[in-house]
Amino acid sequence: MAFTKGNAVRDSPVECGSADSPPFSAPKPWWVRLLITLLGAFILFVPTMLNRDVFLYWDTPTYINGAETGLAKLFGEHFGLTPSRVIPTAGLGSTSGGVYLAGRSVYYGALLVAAIVAGSLMIVAAVQALVVSWVILFFFRVFLPGREGCALLSMVVLTIFTPLGYFVGLAMPDVFAGVIILLITTLLCGWRQTGLADRGVAFAVLSFAMLAHNSHPPLAFLTILAGCIFIRPGRGAGISVIRPVMLIGIAVCAGLVGEVVFTRVATHAIGVPPVRLPFLSAHLQEMGPGTTYLNSHCPQAHFEICNDRARLPVDWRDFMFSTDPVTGVFALADASAKRRISGEQVAFALAVLKDQPVATVGGLGVAFVKQLTMFRVQEIYILDTVAPWLPPAEYRRAMQSVTAGLGNLEQVLTVFTYVTVSLSVLALTAAVIRARMSGELARGSMLWSATKIVIAGLIINAAVCGIVASPYDRFQARVIWLLPLLALAHLAAMSRRRRPALPETVSKASNA
Structure with a gap:
C-alpha cells in the first residue's frame, strides 16, 4: 500500500536490517502536522519569550559584523546597522588591518542581519525553534509514528531540563549541530518512511546547517560514516542507504562550496583572504607538548609563535583572544604575524x-574524554560586554532582558542538565538490558539503529571539538539534549508495546 502527497511506501523492507518496522499509522493532513510543528516551536520558544530577547554570546556581534561588511561592500558604506564594524577583539572581527576571520559564517550572519532589518533578533530564535520542532517531530514520525503527543511532551522536558531551549534562543549556529546528527540519523535509518516533501525540507535544513559553521561538515561526514557502520544491510537495503547518503553528501558539499565561494568573493572584494583562528596551536601549547617543543626547538624551528614562547603556556582562549600583553598572543600580533600563526598551525601540529x-x-x-563529560551551561550573563556592539534597537532590547540582571539560571540549568543526562543514561541502560532479554536488540530494530548513530554523533562531536579546538562546555552542551531525547523515545516505545490493543481495533484488523 502506498500513500500519496509525499508519504512513502510502507511495504518495503526496513533499511536498518530490521524486521521490526514501525507499526502502521495513518498520516495526518498537512495542516494538522503544521499546527503540531508550530505548537512544538512555541514550546521551544518559551525561554526566549520569558527572557524578552534572544540569548547572546561573545561571537554574535562578529557574525553580524561579517554579514554587514559584505552588504556594505555590495550596497555602499551607507549600509550600517551596528555602531561600528570594528569590535573589541584587536581586529579579529573586521577588515581593519587586513585581518578578518574565516569560520564565522557570513551565511548565518546574513540570517541575523535579515532578522535585525525585519525588526528583531528574536525572529532568528523563532526560526530556530521552528526548525528544531520539525526535526524532532520528523524523528518521531519515522520511528514512532502516531506519537506526536510524546514528541511534544519530549520538547517540554528538553526545554525545561536541558540546554535545548537556551540554544534555540541563542543567536549562534550551535543548535544546528544537534539538528545535523538527528536529521542524518532519521534519513539513514528511515529513508523509506519519508516522502519527497520531508526529504526536501531535510535537505534545505542540512544545507543551511553546513553553511552555518565550519565544524558542521566534518561532524556530518563522520556521522554518515558511523551510520553506514551501524546500519545492518538487509534485503534491498543497499539502494536505500545510498540514496540518503547521496542527499546528505550533496548538503555537505553545499557547505564546502559555500566556504570556497565566501573565501574567493571576500578575497576579491577586500584584497586579502580571511584568516582562520589557530585552534590547533592554541590547544597544543596549553596542553603542554606544544610549549615543550617551542622551548626545545626555537628559534631554529622558525615558527612565528617562537617569538611568544616565554609567556607560554596560557589558556587557549587567551592565546587567541586576549589583548593582555601577559597572556595574549594571536590577538596582539600584527596582520602579517596573524597570518603566519594561522597558516603554520597544521605544520606546527605535525x-x-x-x-x-x-x-x-x-x-x-584526554581532551576527547574530558569533552564528553563537559556540558555545563555558562556565559549567559555577558550582556555588558556584548550588547554595546549590537545595533541600537537590539542593544536596548538586550539591556531590558531578564539576563541583563544578575541571576542563577546558569547554575540551575547546569544541575538540571547533569541530572537529566544521568537519568537518561540509566533509562537507556535499562532499555538495552530489556531489549537484549527480549531479542529486540539482536533483531536490530530501527529505533535501536538510530540510537547507536545518535550516540556516535555525540561522541564524534566531542572528538571534533575537544581534539581540534579544546575541551569547552558549550561545545558538548549544544548537542547533549539528544541523549534525553533518545531516552524519552525509548520510554514512548515501551509504553506503546505495553498498551493492549482494543477489542474493536483487533476486530477491525482481523476483518480487514
Missing part, C-alpha cells in the same frame, strides 16, 4: 606530533 607522539596523542585522548 612537528609537535613527530617530536612527542606519546604525549601528544595521550593529551588529545
Whole structure:
C-alpha cells in the first residue's frame, strides 16, 4: 500500500536490517502536522519569550559584523546597522588591518542581519525553534509514528531540563549541530518512511546547517560514516542507504562550496583572504607538548609563535583572544604575524606530533574524554560586554532582558542538565538490558539503529571539538539534549508495546 502527497511506501523492507518496522499509522493532513510543528516551536520558544530577547554570546556581534561588511561592500558604506564594524577583539572581527576571520559564517550572519532589518533578533530564535520542532517531530514520525503527543511532551522536558531551549534562543549556529546528527540519523535509518516533501525540507535544513559553521561538515561526514557502520544491510537495503547518503553528501558539499565561494568573493572584494583562528596551536601549547617543543626547538624551528614562547603556556582562549600583553598572543600580533600563526598551525601540529607522539596523542585522548563529560551551561550573563556592539534597537532590547540582571539560571540549568543526562543514561541502560532479554536488540530494530548513530554523533562531536579546538562546555552542551531525547523515545516505545490493543481495533484488523 502506498500513500500519496509525499508519504512513502510502507511495504518495503526496513533499511536498518530490521524486521521490526514501525507499526502502521495513518498520516495526518498537512495542516494538522503544521499546527503540531508550530505548537512544538512555541514550546521551544518559551525561554526566549520569558527572557524578552534572544540569548547572546561573545561571537554574535562578529557574525553580524561579517554579514554587514559584505552588504556594505555590495550596497555602499551607507549600509550600517551596528555602531561600528570594528569590535573589541584587536581586529579579529573586521577588515581593519587586513585581518578578518574565516569560520564565522557570513551565511548565518546574513540570517541575523535579515532578522535585525525585519525588526528583531528574536525572529532568528523563532526560526530556530521552528526548525528544531520539525526535526524532532520528523524523528518521531519515522520511528514512532502516531506519537506526536510524546514528541511534544519530549520538547517540554528538553526545554525545561536541558540546554535545548537556551540554544534555540541563542543567536549562534550551535543548535544546528544537534539538528545535523538527528536529521542524518532519521534519513539513514528511515529513508523509506519519508516522502519527497520531508526529504526536501531535510535537505534545505542540512544545507543551511553546513553553511552555518565550519565544524558542521566534518561532524556530518563522520556521522554518515558511523551510520553506514551501524546500519545492518538487509534485503534491498543497499539502494536505500545510498540514496540518503547521496542527499546528505550533496548538503555537505553545499557547505564546502559555500566556504570556497565566501573565501574567493571576500578575497576579491577586500584584497586579502580571511584568516582562520589557530585552534590547533592554541590547544597544543596549553596542553603542554606544544610549549615543550617551542622551548626545545626555537628559534631554529622558525615558527612565528617562537617569538611568544616565554609567556607560554596560557589558556587557549587567551592565546587567541586576549589583548593582555601577559597572556595574549594571536590577538596582539600584527596582520602579517596573524597570518603566519594561522597558516603554520597544521605544520606546527605535525612537528609537535613527530617530536612527542606519546604525549601528544595521550593529551588529545584526554581532551576527547574530558569533552564528553563537559556540558555545563555558562556565559549567559555577558550582556555588558556584548550588547554595546549590537545595533541600537537590539542593544536596548538586550539591556531590558531578564539576563541583563544578575541571576542563577546558569547554575540551575547546569544541575538540571547533569541530572537529566544521568537519568537518561540509566533509562537507556535499562532499555538495552530489556531489549537484549527480549531479542529486540539482536533483531536490530530501527529505533535501536538510530540510537547507536545518535550516540556516535555525540561522541564524534566531542572528538571534533575537544581534539581540534579544546575541551569547552558549550561545545558538548549544544548537542547533549539528544541523549534525553533518545531516552524519552525509548520510554514512548515501551509504553506503546505495553498498551493492549482494543477489542474493536483487533476486530477491525482481523476483518480487514
